[in-house]
Amino acid sequence: MSARRNCLALLCLPALGHATTLAFIGPELAGVYQIRNGQAHGELVTLLNQLGKQAGIEWEYRHASPARVELTLQSQPKVCSLLLQGKRQGGNYQVMGGLGRHAIVAYSALHDTLTLSDLDNLPVSQRLGFGTGLKGLLLRQKRLNITEHPSLATAVQLVSLGRARVLLTTQIGMYSLQPTPLLRRVGTVVEADNVLACSPQLPPGVAQGLRKALRNWLIPFAL
CATH class of the missing domain: 3.40.190.10 (Periplasmic binding protein-like II)
Known part of the structure; x- marks a missing residue:
């Protein structure tokens, strides 16, 4: 050849x-x-x-x-x-x-009886949020302002100690914390792409x- x-x-x-x-x-x-x-x-x-x-x-x-x-x-x-x-x-x-989609979830202290309908009535200082872009998302879709916190673990601690009433963050972010945070899942506030x-x-x-x-x-x- x-x-x-x-x-x-x-x-x-x-x-x-x-x-x-x-x-x-x-x-x-x-x-x-x-x-x-x-x-x-x-x-x-x-x-x-x-x-x-x-x-x-x-x-x-x-x-x-x-x-x-x-x-x-x-x-x-x-x-x-x-x-x-x-x-x-x-x-x-x-x-x-x-x-796909992400769930933005509200979490309170275990003893708190907070409901999703109560969120609008809380002072902004009592609504903590963690996650880049989360504040703008909640303002656009829910007209809900939050106080952004730079540390998810610290925000969890503040809510569990009663220094803030609620934490709003992504479900996947909370699941990533070890050990599992001792907070009560109030419910899904909004879903985002x-x-x-x-x-x-x-x-x-x-x-x-x-x-x-x-x-x-x-x-x-x-x-």
Whole structure:
């Protein structure tokens, strides 16, 4: 067989595409996002793996606290995570598209009989909130103002000690705290869209593939 025929038979075939590896970071959530012995498990992991197949991406899963997620997106390349829709969109990260919904939940002290209908009557100082973009979201959808707190663990402690009446935050954020906070779940205040957000250094072709896969995404997902 001539060199030309060798080329036609073997070397001139189009190269197969290689999957791009991206890191996905998020807090541990039983049954949804867990990593044990280097293996990731849970409903979110299953969905991300399906999304990755459509977009030509392999995920490297890592744990990160809610407070660290956005900082990591800003500082490390090729990293993605779930964020609340409505968070600021600038040079800190880029939004790929929607991926399910998040529950914003009210929590009170165990002995408190507070109900969702009581929230409007509380002073703003008694309504603590944790989560980037949460204040704007609650103002837009519920006209409910909150006092933002920089630490979820400290906010939980203030409510449990009676120094504030209620804490409003994401359900996934509360589930990530260990040990489990001793607060009473009052109820869901509002649901907000999740977005898959990635670091701004993501290659344009990879970002385009993710956006296209998310536009075709039909599987519902809620946290």
